[in-house]
Amino acid sequence: MAKLLPKSKHQALCPHCDLVVDMPSLNANQKAQCPRCETTLSTLWSEPFKRASTYSLAALFMLVLSNLFSFVTLNVAGLSSDISLVSILDIMVEQRYDLLAFLFMVFVQILPAFCMFALFCISSRANLPKAVKIFLVRWLIRLKHWCMVEIFLVGVLVSFVKLISYGQVGVGPSFIAFCAYCVLHVRAFQYADKKWLWDLVESQPKIRLLEPGKTGISQGVKSCGCCGAILENASIECPRCYAHSFVRKPQSIQITMALLIGSIVLYLPANLLPIMNTSAFGNSIDSTIMAGVILLINEGALPIALIIFIASVLVPSLKMIAIAWLCWCTKTKKVLNGHRMMQVYEVVEFVGRWSMVDVFVIAVLVGLVSFGNLMAVFPARGVIFFAFVVIVTMIASQFFDPRLMWDRLEKNKRAKVN
Ligand SMILES: [Zn+2]
Numbered sequence: 001m002a003k004l005l006p007k008s009k010h011q012a013l014c015p016h017c018d019l020v021v022d023m024p025s026l027n028a029n030q031k032a033q034c035p036r037c038e039t040t041l042s043t044l045w046s047e048p049f050k051r052a053s054t055y056s057l058a059a060l061f062m063l064v065l066s067n068l069f070s071f072v073t074l075n076v077a078g079l080s081s082d083i084s085l086v087s088i089l090d091i092m093v094e095q096r097y098d099l100l101a102f103l104f105m106v107f108v109q110i111l112p113a114f115c116m117f118a119l120f121c122i123s124s125r126a127n128l129p130k131a132v133k134i135f136l137v138r139w140l141i142r143l144k145h146w147c148m149v150e151i152f153l154v155g156v157l158v159s160f161v162k163l164i165s166y167g168q169v170g171v172g173p174s175f176i177a178f179c180a181y182c183v184l185h186v187r188a189f190q191y192a193d194k195k196w197l198w199d200l201v202e203s204q205p206k207i208r209l210l211e212p213g214k215t216g217i218s219q220g221v222k223s224c225g226c227c228g229a230i231l232e233n234a235s236i237e238c239p240r241c242y243a244h245s246f247v248r249k250p251q252s253i254q255i256t257m258a259l260l261i262g263s264i265v266l267y268l269p270a271n272l273l274p275i276m277n278t279s280a281f282g283n284s285i286d287s288t289i290m291a292g293v294i295l296l297i298n299e300g301a302l303p304i305a306l307i308i309f310i311a312s313v314l315v316p317s318l319k320m321i322a323i324a325w326l327c328w329c330t331k332t333k334k335v336l337n338g339h340r341m342m343q344v345y346e347v348v349e350f351v352g353r354w355s356m357v358d359v360f361v362i363a364v365l366v367g368l369v370s371f372g373n374l375m376a377v378f379p380a381r382g383v384i385f386f387a388f389v390v391i392v393t394m395i396a397s398q399f400f401d402p403r404l405m406w407d408r409l410e411k412n413k414r415a416k417v418n
């Protein structure tokens, strides 16, 4: 995909570094990037309406199919266990882990279904009132990161490795439908470009011509946090999406740090308490995250042990260190390399949600390994703490305003000159 030089008079304000950019007119399959922080400002796909609506509708259809039939089967010593996606929920509720059932339902079913529905409505250019369109696009963009369909699929595949040691594993028709749903869902999201979606609702409000290559804050303008429109600093409500916007996210560092401390507090019980209890032939064994990794190594499943170790131990710890480092650099005068900080910020944004893999592994094991006194897997308290570590760190990184790093960089440059 080609990087384009700005040529036309359409302007954008980079949401990550606050730089005013002259937007080029894009051809199909091209994207425009911010020259300072390399954030993608817009992507234009060929036939975006047709593709987005087709993929999102097909994804919804596959989601329905993946809930109707058998998902996975397990045979242990002549006994057979057969689960559908809905029965995973039933079993978790039965065992009074309603919160875990709720998280599974929200992240794997409700939010992805809503996003696909919203994308279909907007991209098929359905004749909807403007208020409905605003509602759909606003929440589609906000909830995109909270859809964990592909993470659940990885969780299912990891749980297969554990299940093979118990007995014979088979996949049902719903599993095939779910794999197709996962691919279609990821493809549909590729077309959910923020600028394109908001332009479909209404074109950007008109504003005076700004000087490109300079920051918005120095020219008295701000970027709408919801739709990305350029607004005068004095305006309170965005005329396009009606959201309240700020020059910089208020109390960004303080809120991010408070949430980070909260996640560190939750991280201790998440690691010290057992996350899962396995009972087999009258013996009951509690296992913590690390004990699960060691067990996988002993069983010879080294690649899976590595996935769980990276997702459940390495990623959350490094993410917390990275968020603390970003806040510290932004607050003090230590910003030396804006690009490196931006890369760290983007990695934190991207990888954080993948830590949910272990939570989904437990959900599948609990649903499938349920043979009464012979063999059963139960969730334990640690898994709830762990799920909240992931959620709280995700919220923390969303409260962090990366424009503050670039502000600090500018200040440092000015201080050097003086
Ligand atoms: Zn930028």
Ligand SMILES: [Zn+2]
Pocket (backbone or CB within 6 Å): 224, 225, 226, 227, 228, 229, 238, 239, 240, 241, 242, 243
């Ligand atoms: Zn707006």
